[in-house]
Amino acid sequence: MDETNKKEQPSSTHKIGIYLWIWGLLFVLSFFSYLVDWYQFQGMLRWSLILFFMFLKAGLIMAFFMHLYWERYALVNVLLWPMTAIVCFVALMVAEGKYTLFSRLFYFFVGG
Amino acid sequence: MSDPKIEGFELEKGFRGMAKDTGSDQTMFKGVHWGKAMMWIFLLSDTFVFSCFLIAYMKGRASTPVEWPNPSEVFALDAFGVPVPLLLIALMTFVLITSSGTMALAVKYGYERNRKMCGYLILATALGGLTFVGMQAYEWSKLIHEGVRPWENPFGAAQFGSFFFMITGFHGTHVSIGVIFLFIYCYKVFAGHYDEGKRGWFTKMRGDYVEVEILGLYWHFVDLVWVFIFAFFYLW
Numbered sequence: 001m002d003e004t005n006k007k008e009q010p011s012s013t014h015k016i017g018i019y020l021w022i023w024g025l026l027f028v029l030s031f032f033s034y035l036v037d038w039y040q041f042q043g044m045l046r047w048s049l050i051l052f053f054m055f056l057k058a059g060l061i062m063a064f065f066m067h068l069y070w071e072r073y074a075l076v077n078v079l080l081w082p083m084t085a086i087v088c089f090v091a092l093m094v095a096e097g098k099y100t101l102f103s104r105l106f107y108f109f110v111g112g
Numbered sequence: 113m114s115d116p117k118i119e120g121f122e123l124e125k126g127f128r129g130m131a132k133d134t135g136s137d138q139t140m141f142k143g144v145h146w147g148k149a150m151m152w153i154f155l156l157s158d159t160f161v162f163s164c165f166l167i168a169y170m171k172g173r174a175s176t177p178v179e180w181p182n183p184s185e186v187f188a189l190d191a192f193g194v195p196v197p198l199l200l201i202a203l204m205t206f207v208l209i210t211s212s213g214t215m216a217l218a219v220k221y222g223y224e225r226n227r228k229m230c231g232y233l234i235l236a237t238a239l240g241g242l243t244f245v246g247m248q249a250y251e252w253s254k255l256i257h258e259g260v261r262p263w264e265n266p267f268g269a270a271q272f273g274s275f276f277f278m279i280t281g282f283h284g285t286h287v288s289i290g291v292i293f294l295f296i297y298c299y300k301v302f303a304g305h306y307d308e309g310k311r312g313w314f315t316k317m318r319g320d321y322v323e324v325e326i327l328g329l330y331w332h333f334v335d336l337v338w339v340f341i342f343a344f345f346y347l348w
Contacts, residue, residue: 074140
């Protein structure tokens with residue numbers, strides 16, 4: 001596409017409504033995640049709610065504010081697949097953390 | 113937003129389109145400005161840096177036999193004499209999401225070549241970011257006065273301070289850099305650099321409103337990281 005052509009046809013823009021909707025949703029979801037702490041939910045309920053609201057917010061920001069929803073799959077896939085490496089790293093470090101805690105309790109407190 | 117009608121013909125959509133893009137000549141990210149692709153790749157690498165910090169925090173917290181400080185109490189703030197849990201953090205989240213929204217609208221108005229609206233919205237975003245950094249400075253000084261140090265704190269496990277200062281500090285650095293660039297771009301928009309295609313300071317690239325979107329990607333990323341910090345550090 002040459003320079004003159006680029007000037008004439010503006011890039012496709014989205015209606016303002018979609019941004020305002022996402023914006024409002026982000027406020028509501030943030031408020032809900034704050035309520036999780038306010039009502040002092042504990043245990044699995046607390047963790048699953050925190051993760052649920054977190055991923056929902058992150059997904060909305062990436063999909064609509066960062067326009068990933070409208071991007072071509074070539075870019076979307078290059079960006080999202082490397083994230084699975086992070087998931088693997090988390091899984092490894094959960095196991096490692098448990099082992100470290102076990103060793104500390106066993107050798108420092110129980111005495112080996 | 114990539115333009116699917118680029119290069120004279122309609123590009124195929126979905127996974128078939130991805131296969132053709134990946135196997136084609138010259139460019140893989142068709143219709144995506146190179147600056148935008150590079151910003152995305154930078155953000156991907158930054159994601160890994162932040163994940164490493166958060167994973168280190170997770171591992172540190174999971175492996176200590178000492179009680180972890182309760183963030184709900186540590187970060188509580190007195191409002192009219194009543195301690196409200198996480199009040200400051202909730203306000204910071206509110207400010208950052210507000211600035212993210214104004215940035216998204218700035219990108220939209222930029223593409224519509226609405227110079228004034230775009231400029232004012234970028235200015236609003238910059239002021240939001242500045243407010244956020246100010247609140248974070250207040251939070252840091254408050255905790256330092258209460259005796260939180262990277263090596264000790266009066267609330268519980270000693271690792272708490274080092275993780276707190278490292279993670280929020282690194283995020284705050286990102287916000288500060290973003291604010292500087294927002295002010296620069298605000299000036300460039302108002303001066304009309306993107307309307308007349310003026311070349312940048314470090315590049316021969318002609319100015320275009322796509323640069324506002326590239327800056328927007330960075331700013332939304334800062335907000336995105338805060339979502340994760342808020343969940344894992346303050347709520348967990």
